[in-house]
Amino acid sequence: MVLTGSPDTRPAVTVERVETITVALPTLRDFAVAGGGVTARGRPPIRVLVKVTASDGSTGWGEATPIPSWTYETTESIVSTLTHYLAPAATGLPLWDLDGLVVACDRTIRRGWSTGMPLARAALDVAWHDALARSRGVSLGELWGRRRHDTVDRCWIATGDDAGALAESVAEGQAHGYRHFKIKTGLVPGQDETGEVARVAAVREAAPTPA
Structure with missing residues (x-):
């Protein structure tokens, strides 16, 4: 079968910039998990935000929560990994190429004896998906084909x-x-x-x- 029609001449949407931002959030009370303390009242914990900007102006956001008592990643290691390794590897890739992002991360930070900086990768992955959904004018739930409700109970x-x-x-x-x-x-x-x-x-x- 021969397919005919006009080729898609629209410019490919690529990842133009990956930014890492640290923010201190106010804490109202102590909070802990079985592995140890997570937050202490009056001591703002640090969150690492990741912003992905695509060539069409679409942006997406992700977040990593460093909890050294739960996983080996710290604020410093997450920021360093994203800034110096994952962001350069991701920049310039087609926004639609989710598998390409996984391959780029695997090649840049080998899994070794762990899963390869999972919090840093998750923050970038979520931001990437968010940017892709916004680029297509849909919600992330719609992008995944899993949206069933307009609200989510917390x-x-x-x-x-x-x-x-x-x-x-x-x-x-x-x-x-x-x-x-x-x-x-x-x-x-x-x-x-x-x-x-x-x-x-x-x-x-x-x-x-x-x-």
């Missing part, structure tokens, strides 16, 4: 070592309009499974399943 993380503190945390979330709650386990030193189950049960009691 989840509140209940914190506290005992039932009373957890109930107060849930009440605070409910006051802000949250209907869904989760809890981190493995945070209380020496607490066995019975204690963990009791903490989960306290959240369940304070926040019944939404109708």
Whole structure:
């Protein structure tokens, strides 16, 4: 079969610039995961933002959250990796070539014994997808073909070592309009499974399943 028609003469949209920006966010309370502390009240944690700018003016944003107690990446290593390695490798690639981005990242930072700077790569990957969606005039959900809703319910993380503190945390979330709650386990030193189950049960009691 012979295909006829006018060729697409539109200029290819390429990645023109990749920028890395660090921002300090205010922290209202302490927050931890099983691996250790994530934020401390009054001490603004650093977030690494990635901005991808395409040749057609479209922009996309991604974010990396350095948590050395959870993964080996730090603010400094993420910024350095993006600025000196991944950004130069990505610049100039066609915006549509998502597989090409993966290959470029793999060739630039070898996986070795790890997954190869996953937080830095994820921030760039999300920003790239965001820019591609905006370039095509659709949402990221539509680009993926997975959009089913116009809104997304967010989840509140209940914190506290005992039932009373957890109930107060849930009440605070409910006051802000949250209907869904989760809890981190493995945070209380020496607490066995019975204690963990009791903490989960306290959240369940304070926040019944939404109708």
